[in-house]
Amino acid sequence: MNTRKILYQFGYRRCADQDRPSPSRHPVIVVGAGPVGLCTAMDLAQRGIPVVLLDDADRIGEGSRGICYAKRTLEILDRLGVAGSCLEKGVTWKLGKVFQGDDQLYDFDLLPEDGHKMPAFINLQQYYLERALVERAAELPNLDIRWRNKVSDLKHRNDGVTLTIETPEGSYDLDADWVVAADGARSSLRGMLGLKFQGEVFEDRFLIADVKMKGDFPPERWFWFDPPFHDGRSALLHKQPDDVWRIDLQLGPDADAKAEQAPERVIPRLRQMLGHDAFTLEWVSVYTFQCRRLERFVHGRVIFAGDAAHQVSPFGARGANSGIQDAENLAWKLALVLKGEAPEGLIDTYDLERSAAADENIGHSTRSTDFIAPRSAQELRFRDATLALARHAPFAKRMVNSGRLSMPSTYETPLSTPDSDAWSGSARLGAPLPDVPMRDSSGQPIWLLEAVGGEETLIHVPNGATLPTGKRVLVIGKDLIDVEGLFAERFDTTSGSTYLVRPDQHLAARWRRATPPLIERASLRMKGFEGDYV
């Protein structure tokens, strides 16, 4: 890792827990104040759970790192109250182009459908996201962030965990019912538990350079195989805010990481790519990557999330995006368990659902890497044959893989009640609800996902019969007006259609004709009251 300049500095502050004779007990301690830890802590706090968030540092460092945030992530950030500032600062994009040599092989549009609040993607330096999250976190009264609090020891107890924490003023102990380890790819909690982190290591080295310049490239993702300016390898160009451009150059397995980061080496490469040298270097890093995961994400009362649980290559923007989706999956479950509204077994469905998502992400990311960085002469022949065929045959175009960009997972999960009716439309059981522009009862525009928020919700299309009862019911035509008919289209409604939505906005059940017992059973099932998931 490079030594990174400090962009934002937060202060260490002594807290009352450090002066107590015996450890205080907290329902949840989250370790790691990166995007995943912050989102987990904020989501829990917004659900009424007091949270302590520990971080071994006290700063946000330079280096844009994760830059692409996908639609589903933005929807989650919106619920957490930070999407607005991210959208305002970020570069919205949805178009990508893939080149071979000088020629464009094809282009793609990630969100060809209108009528969603969030765009397909924004690009934003990770430090801006982290700053927005920290600012919002500071507004939450039951979220206690403790900088320069480094976990040095972890002990399991029957009903929780004891952490030993080092601070600039010595160490103290804390008890927690649950610990969320969001302490990144080099997770020290993972090390303390002696857990294996296994998978595939890729040998190709890549150079990331963030370059500041006034460019007239559009806000699109441009990917080159064999570009004229970087012989025989691949390159990526992507716009970030502040006139910063992300450039990613494949260096091959034999590159010398240290030498390649030297400006005298980097600048000529970039000059060749950009055709001029009217740019300044913001940040340079050389990396290799791994696709690997923990076998299980839940170990007693310690739960791993984000890079601490699984690591992917950067192609496809699946690192931060999947981590934030871990956070949302975990937060509502942990909140219900802590409030005594769901059995502890619900936490095992976090492992089940997010393990499947991790495998999906690792699969995509591994296959992209295979295509971008072939490892033998024959792999290269297949890759080049695919690129050559792509100019003539549609099938080969679909095989060209410059990164399959992050999509939310559709959970095949015991929490869903299997469909007993036939459905079309874009809503899918186990997937996040498609967003829809609607009006509320006073005629004001509102997005479906805003209306649903983070609570278990029933959405019902009336048919004259008694309205269903549940914790929270949104009636179409009364609470939400489907002015454009898009709800009907995306949810394939008929009169009487009823939809049960999880607190993470994934669809848990749907019926053409719902009855109170059916709804009750599906609601219990959604909270883990039926079945054995281990």
Added chain:
Amino acid sequence: MSALVTESRFSDPDRAYRALIEAHRGLSDEESAALNSSLVLILANHIGDQAVLQEALALAKQTMEQTQPASG
């Protein structure tokens, strides 16, 4: 149940074999390897069935192992 058909399907297998040979005639090993790569991709897509592809790969690997001289 096998998805891959291994019974003979060409009415004139000799002509099909000949077509493959002719396509490679005059090519260097590297050019042949490139041609084969392209051909495999085209035919695999034409089959368009992951199960058939897996069985074909397995059969090809198995034959290769059997015909390789024992290392020593």
